[in-house]
Amino acid sequence: MLRVEVVWALPEAQFLRAVELPAGSTVRDAITASGVERECAIEAHTLQVGIWSKRVGFDTPVAAGDRIELYRPLKIDPKQARRLRAQRRR
DSSP states (O other): OEEEEEEEEOSSOEEEEEEEEOTTOBHHHHHHHHTHHHHHTOOGGGSEEEETTEEEOTTOBOOTTOEEEEEOOOSSOHHHHHHHHHHHHO
16 A cells, blocks of 8 residues: 645645545545545546646546646746746836
């Protein structure tokens, strides 16, 4: 059995759950086993996912100790945010 963590964070709350999975399980299996979609009312298949900050696909096999992260979409492009900050300073 493999023990992995699944995480999802919002500015006001976070979800962190450790799950045990059989060898050969995928990121998708871990997300399903964690119950994050039900508890946080999200559709994981519409989000980007990663393991320890490295983007991966849903069919990527997991290893013991992995931290599966679900990434929220950006509200604004970082380059655009820098431009807006620079304009406000002028």
